[in-house]
Amino acid sequence: QVQLVQSAAEVQKPGASVKVSCKASGYTFTNYYIHWVRQAPGQGLEWMAIVNPTDSVTRYAQNFQGRVTMTRDMSTSTVYMELTNLRSDDTAVYYCARDPGYSYGYNYFDYWGQGTLVSVSS
Amino acid sequence: DIQMTQSPSSLSASVGDRVTITCRASQTITSFVNWYQHKPGKAPKLLIHAASYLQSGVPSRFSGSGSGTFFTLTISSLQPEDFATYYCQQTHTAPPYTFGPGTRVEIK
Numbered sequence: 001q002v003q004l005v006q007s008a009a010e011v012q013k014p015g016a017s018v019k020v021s022c023k024a025s026g027y028t029f030t031n032y033y034i035h036w037v038r039q040a041p042g043q044g045l046e047w048m049a050i051v052n053p054t055d056s057v058t059r060y061a062q063n064f065q066g067r068v069t070m071t072r073d074m075s076t077s078t079v080y081m082e083l084t085n086l087r088s089d090d091t092a093v094y095y096c097a098r099d100p101g102y103s104y105g106y107n108y109f110d111y112w113g114q115g116t117l118v119s120v121s122s
Numbered sequence: 123d124i125q126m127t128q129s130p131s132s133l134s135a136s137v138g139d140r141v142t143i144t145c146r147a148s149q150t151i152t153s154f155v156n157w158y159q160h161k162p163g164k165a166p167k168l169l170i171h172a173a174s175y176l177q178s179g180v181p182s183r184f185s186g187s188g189s190g191t192f193f194t195l196t197i198s199s200l201q202p203e204d205f206a207t208y209y210c211q212q213t214h215t216a217p218p219y220t221f222g223p224g225t226r227v228e229i230k
Contacts, residue, residue: 044221047219047221050217106171108156110177
């Protein structure tokens, strides 16, 4: 079955960086985009980034340009999201999500990771 | 960027009620709208894609409609497990793959 398994919760200090992983299984890794979405406490869902696992091309939301980097490791079917220069308002649950748009031509997020809580506090 | 708005921001309803949530886009997005259900402590769940296509495994009491700039999500008979926050998302002009602000459905 399709699974996206994310890394464990992290606590970081302001100014530090965090790298969250998302390991995919149960499907052909290169046939689906992977996105990162976050939810800060009391807030809604915020789209952050997308990677094409086939060619590693990435696109980022304007709000995170210069601070976020998505990478992928095809040998382990794992996608990584690194966020740098962390601020207290980066405290949130970060989700990865699969998107069949690469093959289907229509984008939607059909499977999600379990979420990773990143807490930023001094 | 395309902006998405939802109404109401929250609602109270009883089990068995018919519930409709609306979503508006700041410009036409044809049928490029998805709907998600999100419960606290859980990952969001895809309900509807392409405005009206029910995701596999989602109960048929959920339905979506609309095109252009106006979309609706309807729950025909609210069940206890449906109390959650619902988000629309546009994928017409992306990135960004913009979500609406959410509609919280609470128990009356």
